[in-house]
Amino acid sequence: MFIFSVLKFISFFIRRFTKFNATALPGLILEKYFPYKIPKLISSLEKVIIITGTNGKTTTTKLITYILQQNNYKFITNKSGSNLVRGILTSLIDSCDIFGNLNAKIGIFEIEEGSFRKLVHYVKPNMVIVTNIFRDQLDAYGEIDKTFEYIKDGIKNSNNPILVLNGDDDRVKLLRNFTTNKVFEIKLDKYLKGLIKFEKINYVNLEKTKKSSNLVNKFYIKDFKLSFESNQKVSCNFNLIGSDISFFEIKVPLFGLFSAINASFAIIATYVFFDIRFFNFSNFQPAFGRGEEIVLQTNNNEKIFRIFLSKNPAGLNLNLTTLSFVRDIDVLVLILNDNIADGRDISWIWDCDFSLIHKVNFKKLVITGTRSWDLALRLLYEGLNISVQNVFEDINLCLKSLIKDKDIENIYVLSTYTATLEFRDELKKHTNVNKIWKHE
Amino acid sequence: MNKKKLIINHLYSQNLNLYGDLGNIIALKYRLEKRNLPFEIINTELYDEKIHKADIYFIGGGQDNDQMLVFKHLLKHKDFIAEEYNNGKVFLLICGGYQLFGKYFLDAKGRVIEGLDLINIETKALDSTVKSRCIGNILVELSKDFVDYWNIDLSFSKFIVGFENHGGQTYFIKHNTKIIRPIGKVIKGYGNNFFEKLEGAWCNNLIGTYLHGPILPKNPHLTDAIIKKALKISELKIFSEDIIEYKAHYQAMKLCFK
Numbered sequence: 278m279f280i281f282s283v284l285k286f287i288s289f290f291i292r293r294f295t296k297f298n299a300t301a302l303p304g305l306i307l308e309k310y311f312p313y314k315i316p317k318l319i320s321s322l323e324k325v326i327i328i329t330g331t332n333g334k335t336t337t338t339k340l341i342t343y344i345l346q347q348n349n350y351k352f353i354t355n356k357s358g359s360n361l362v363r364g365i366l367t368s369l370i371d372s373c374d375i376f377g378n379l380n381a382k383i384g385i386f387e388i389e390e391g392s393f394r395k396l397v398h399y400v401k402p403n404m405v406i407v408t409n410i411f412r413d414q415l416d417a418y419g420e421i422d423k424t425f426e427y428i429k430d431g432i433k434n435s436n437n438p439i440l441v442l443n444g445d446d447d448r449v450k451l452l453r454n455f456t457t458n459k460v461f462e463i464k465l466d467k468y469l470k471g472l473i474k475f476e477k478i479n480y481v482n483l484e485k486t487k488k489s490s491n492l493v494n495k496f497y498i499k500d501f502k503l504s505f506e507s508n509q510k511v512s513c514n515f516n517l518i519g520s521d522i523s524f525f526e527i528k529v530p531l532f533g534l535f536s537a538i539n540a541s542f543a544i545i546a547t548y549v550f551f552d553i554r555f556f557n558f559s560n561f562q563p564a565f566g567r568g569e570e571i572v573l574q575t576n577n578n579e580k581i582f583r584i585f586l587s588k589n590p591a592g593l594n595l596n597l598t599t600l601s602f603v604r605d606i607d608v609l610v611l612i613l614n615d616n617i618a619d620g621r622d623i624s625w626i627w628d629c630d631f632s633l634i635h636k637v638n639f640k641k642l643v644i645t646g647t648r649s650w651d652l653a654l655r656l657l658y659e660g661l662n663i664s665v666q667n668v669f670e671d672i673n674l675c676l677k678s679l680i681k682d683k684d685i686e687n688i689y690v691l692s693t694y695t696a697t698l699e700f701r702d703e704l705k706k707h708t709n710v711n712k713i714w715k716h717e
Numbered sequence: 718m719n720k721k722k723l724i725i726n727h728l729y730s731q732n733l734n735l736y737g738d739l740g741n742i743i744a745l746k747y748r749l750e751k752r753n754l755p756f757e758i759i760n761t762e763l764y765d766e767k768i769h770k771a772d773i774y775f776i777g778g779g780q781d782n783d784q785m786l787v788f789k790h791l792l793k794h795k796d797f798i799a800e801e802y803n804n805g806k807v808f809l810l811i812c813g814g815y816q817l818f819g820k821y822f823l824d825a826k827g828r829v830i831e832g833l834d835l836i837n838i839e840t841k842a843l844d845s846t847v848k849s850r851c852i853g854n855i856l857v858e859l860s861k862d863f864v865d866y867w868n869i870d871l872s873f874s875k876f877i878v879g880f881e882n883h884g885g886q887t888y889f890i891k892h893n894t895k896i897i898r899p900i901g902k903v904i905k906g907y908g909n910n911f912f913e914k915l916e917g918a919w920c921n922n923l924i925g926t927y928l929h930g931p932i933l934p935k936n937p938h939l940t941d942a943i944i945k946k947a948l949k950i951s952e953l954k955i956f957s958e959d960i961i962e963y964k965a966h967y968q969a970m971k972l973c974f975k
Contacts, residue, residue, distance in 0.1 A: 412735065420735070420780040420781070421780070422780050422781075422782060477731070615972065621852075621853060621854065621880070622736070622852075622880045622882060622929070623880075624736050624737030624738075624740065624880055624929045624930050624931055625736075625737055626737065627737035627738075627739055627740030627743065627931055627934075628734070628737050628739060647968075647972065648968065648969075648972075649968070650961060650964040650965035650967075650968045651935065651965050651968070651969070653961050653964070653965070654934050654935065654961050654962060654964075654965040655740075655934070657747075657961050658740075658743050658744060658747045658934060659743075663961060665960060665961070665964075668961075668964075670968070
């Protein structure tokens with residue numbers, strides 16, 4: 278009892294008296310100094326879904342909790358971005374009483390790929406969703422095969438979980454061999470498949486893994502289209518076709534094909550686990566930097582910033598593909614930072630398919646971030662005209678110049694992780710003079 | 718002006734493609750195109766029976782599994798590669814590719830994997846003396862003999878910048894008659910190994926280096942040097958002031974000291 282009340286007090290204290298959100302520290306203390314208390318804390322969790330993979334964890338988690346909320350389920354989930362073991366433990370501390378009893382029996386947690394195998398020491402998931410394995414932050418992990426191994430170890434050390442996998446990602450598909458429970462795969466319809474280039478496996482080591490005998494339930498994303506409504510709100514529409522059950526006319530108010538895949542993970546997970554068949558995403562708000570809209574009222578006009586987190590080649594390619602569907606882009610802002618949370622190595626921009634940018638219809642291109650010139654050089658070598666005055670080393674200066682410009686309204690921002698944070702923070706600073714609100 | 722078509726063979730592009738090294742091919746292509754120099758980029762992959770003849774051979778870095786597969790293929794063509802090397806063809810080898818061209822590689826279990834033996838280096842996997850990978854921004858001051866032989870334009874910079882990410886620790890093998898030299902002195906970062914502050918190796922018209930980043934776009938003086946060497950000419954047409962290249966080079970340099 279003592280420990281949980283202290284930890285809860287620490288959370289309370291930090292949130293009340295500092296500017297920090299305490300999304301990790303209480304969990305870190307628990308993990309480091311009182312790990313023997315963790316089993317007590319999690320003992321009442323009956324159903325746990327873990328979401329992992331390089332891209333799409335946060336949105337998938339948010340979509341699942343959105344469906345659960347709509348169907349009146351109580352659950353515990355970690356704050357977006359706080360996806361290490363300590364973040365999950367913190368969310369549990371926040372949801373327990375001083376005796377360590379949780380207020381819900383369902384846990385929906387996103388976990389960073391490398392931390393998954395650590396998490397399963399404490400929390401054994403009943404279902405694991407693996408969104409994809411793309412090259413991401415290789416200076417942290419070294420190789421994508423390592424990422425695969427980490428996730429594999431996590432699954433092997435869980436209690437034979439149900440798997441919901443990306444059926445188009447060859448590496449992810451192999452994970453079905455590590456459970457004897459049910460396996461579900463989300464796949465893109467034939468004509469869509471070419472739009473996302475998943476990482477290939479070029480060697481036999483991984484493929485040799487014996488084929489499992491368990492049946493795979495496949496669901497296909499069909500009839501995908503992106504539509505814009507009068508107020509410029511965007512949505513992706515599709516059908517999700519399975520052999521036993523299908524879901525029709527799904528509409529998700531998010532950009533891009535990735536969103537359809539993430540929504541499908543959420544739909545199948547909640548259907549399989551809770552037998553939920555009804556949901557409506559119409560008021561779903563995108564997670565931080567995932568197509569998020571920020572409207573800024575200036576003296577001259579109303580400017581809409583749409584921010585797309587682009588932290589690896591797959592994400593960036595997808596976002597560029599998405600933007601090729603958009604009309605009226607006044608300014609395309611690309612931001613490249615190389616802070617630790619972005620990955621210090623920015624060579625991945627050379628693995629991006631920037632030829633896609635030729636299909637994006639923008640009037641002006643602006644580049645910024647700690648590695649702005651690397652990005653400018655990448656685009657110059659892709660055949661774009663780069664004007665030096667549109668490259669800013671300082672994100673703040675870049676934003677100021679955008680705000681000053683009377684002629685621009687629609688601004689699309691593709692940015693790495695810390696760049697997204699920085700850009701949003703700078704945007705917020707202009708709230709004293711102007712208003713920021715989110716589109717409902 | 719020499720109008721012979723320059724052939725660039727990007728070896729094993731499907732397997733060794735991990736750290737943006739494709740950018741080196743993009744840089745060569747861009748700078749050749751801007752000067753209207755005729756060229757062709759070809760690939761040799763694992764399924765090819767022979768290595769296609771070229772003027773510049775390029776190998777990037779990859780995952781351990783891929784590197785082993787590539788290596789088996791390369792070994793089958795050891796004689797061809799040695800012949801091309803002796804004929805003065807230009808080789809640019811990055812990271813794993815660099816290691817494969819050495820005398821041997823000592824893996825973590827102490828097993829010796831014989832290399833192509835064109836560069837007089839040995840590479841050791843991480844062990845108790847060096848436990849962590851060499852990862853980070855790297856700044857190298859080019860050595861005078863490298864600058865002279867490769868006809869590097871120092872008006873751009875006397876440095877090269879990049880990003881290294883390797884476990885393997887590379888050492889020159891002493892007591893050997895083959896001439897081999899580092900390409901420069903490490904000002905910031907690790908280079909060949911944890912201890913010596915030397916980066917890369919060059920001999921004849923071959924350059925081996927740990928620099929990703931990728932190495933060529935931000936170091937256009939090196940890119941042009943490679944083109945000059947392959948075309949056997951001493952001057953290249955100036956087509957731009959390389960302002961963006963210089964800004965990127967300089968920004969990366971500053972970040973080395975952050």
